[in-house]
Amino acid sequence: MPEINGERVLADLRALKALAPYESGVHRPTLSPEHVASLKWLETELRAIGHEAKIDGIANVFGISKVTGPKLLGGSHLESQNHAGWLDGPLGVVYALEAARAVKADPTFANCGVDVVACCDEEGHYGFFLGSRSAVGEVDDALIDGAVDRTSGIPMRDALAAAGLAGVPRHVIDPKRYVGFLEAHIEQGDWLEAHDLKIGVVTSIVGIRQYVITTEGVQNHAGTTRMAIRKDAGVAAARIAVAISDQFPALAGERTVWTMGRITLEPGAPAVIPGRAELVLQMRDADNAVLDRLEGKVREIVAEADKSGPCRAGIKQTRRTEPAAMAPHFMDAVRGAAEADVPGRHVDMPSGAGHDAMVFSRHMPSGMLFVPSIGGISHHWTENTSDADIVMGARVYIDAVARLLGA
Numbered sequence: 348m349p350e351i352n353g354e355r356v357l358a359d360l361r362a363l364k365a366l367a368p369y370e371s372g373v374h375r376p377t378l379s380p381e382h383v384a385s386l387k388w389l390e391t392e393l394r395a396i397g398h399e400a401k402i403d404g405i406a407n408v409f410g411i412s413k414v415t416g417p418k419l420l421g422g423s424h425l426e427s428q429n430h431a432g433w434l435d436g437p438l439g440v441v442y443a444l445e446a447a448r449a450v451k452a453d454p455t456f457a458n459c460g461v462d463v464v465a466c467c468d469e470e471g472h473y474g475f476f477l478g479s480r481s482a483v484g485e486v487d488d489a490l491i492d493g494a495v496d497r498t499s500g501i502p503m504r505d506a507l508a509a510a511g512l513a514g515v516p517r518h519v520i521d522p523k524r525y526v527g528f529l530e531a532h533i534e535q536g537d538w539l540e541a542h543d544l545k546i547g548v549v550t551s552i553v554g555i556r557q558y559v560i561t562t563e564g565v566q567n568h569a570g571t572t573r574m575a576i577r578k579d580a581g582v583a584a585a586r587i588a589v590a591i592s593d594q595f596p597a598l599a600g601e602r603t604v605w606t607m608g609r610i611t612l613e614p615g616a617p618a619v620i621p622g623r624a625e626l627v628l629q630m631r632d633a634d635n636a637v638l639d640r641l642e643g644k645v646r647e648i649v650a651e652a653d654k655s656g657p658c659r660a661g662i663k664q665t666r667r668t669e670p671a672a673m674a675p676h677f678m679d680a681v682r683g684a685a686e687a688d689v690p691g692r693h694v695d696m697p698s699g700a701g702h703d704a705m706v707f708s709r710h711m712p713s714g715m716l717f718v719p720s721i722g723g724i725s726h727h728w729t730e731n732t733s734d735a736d737i738v739m740g741a742r743v744y745i746d747a748v749a750r751l752l753g754a
């Protein structure tokens with residue numbers, strides 16, 4: 348089996364962290380100078396192992412090996428959420444980079460290669476998986492023309508130009524070149540840690556459905572309007588929220604999650620009865636049948652609220668992502684590698700978060716593995732994984748790569 352250098356994996360991750368430090372994590376939003384520095388760092392490392400390396404027109408980094416035999420695509424992303432953790436993304440990129448080095452150094456695998464990709468904007472500062480979707484040919488230029496940074500409002504075109512990428516062509520992969528795509532990631536939850544497990548073999552990436560529920564009442568004076576004649580849109584929205592929390596559990600699966608992450612009242616003043624309210628509901632599950640059931644239930648709750656009054660209520664779906672199944676032979680490879688390194692301490696599990704593997708899985712066999720997150724914390728600068736687990740994950744990753752390349 349090709350051999351990884353655990354110290355080098357840790358050193359690479361620390362080098363990336365040092366390019367964008369924030370507390371014990373990083374601040375590396377998409378196309379920030381710190382993000383661009385990390386792309387150039389990767390490009391340099393890829394050239395050092397003889398890969399053809401480039402940063403393309405949407406700031407994806409590709410490292411392409413020159414061998415003629417079986418090739419695997421590995422990677423993840425380099426940007427972070429604002430003021431967030433150092434491993435969300437870079438872990439998968441550094442594992443793929445180290446796998447590319449290890450495969451190259453092993454004479455048994457002389458004919459095999461690992462291509463490396465860092466997909467731009469997995470964290471969604473500008474859009475929705477724009478980098479990986481561009482890499483598989485799902486993004487047209489108009490989508491980039493319309494993309495703006497959700498924090499700064501800066502157009503993506505301006506940010507790409509500032510990074511020196513104006514007019515640079517985008518690279519679209521040929522899925523036939525690869526045995527498939529393998530992404531490693533921190534778990535970002537506490538399932539592995541809580542069960543004293545070391546590796547999550549990802550079976551699927553959950554589907555996401557999102558809705559805006561709107562209630563319409565009558566805006567009026569909070570001091571002079573009698574309670575009996577009020578049409579308070581805020582109260583109507585709150586009732587719907589409570590009905591969802593009360594009625595979903597009986598219909599949900601074991602790992603279904605739902606969140607009402609935003610509620611807005613108009614005009615949102617202490618002395619004014621809300622005339623209108625908006626409630627955003629998001630739900631996730633790996634099984635469309637479960638999501639269908641919950642969607643049916645929320646539509647029923649809203650229709651009932653609309654019928655019984657005194658406010659009108661409506662619902663509109665604003666997002667739908669299909670669950671993505673990982674390829675069974677990729678799961679076998681990860682499971683076999685985990686069993687060899689950490690016998691009995693791996694588990695099959697769905698991913699509750701979206702990942703680039705979800706996009707690649709639409710075009711070629713794909714797989715994912717998780718390593719434990721300390722305390723289950725992610726999207727926060729305290730996110731961490733022990734050095735021992737980082738190195739263990741890299742060993743499992745390269746073993747899985749070796750099984751998939753089959754030299």
Ligand SMILES: [Zn+2]
Binds near residue numbers: 424435436469532
């Ligand atoms: Zn990530």
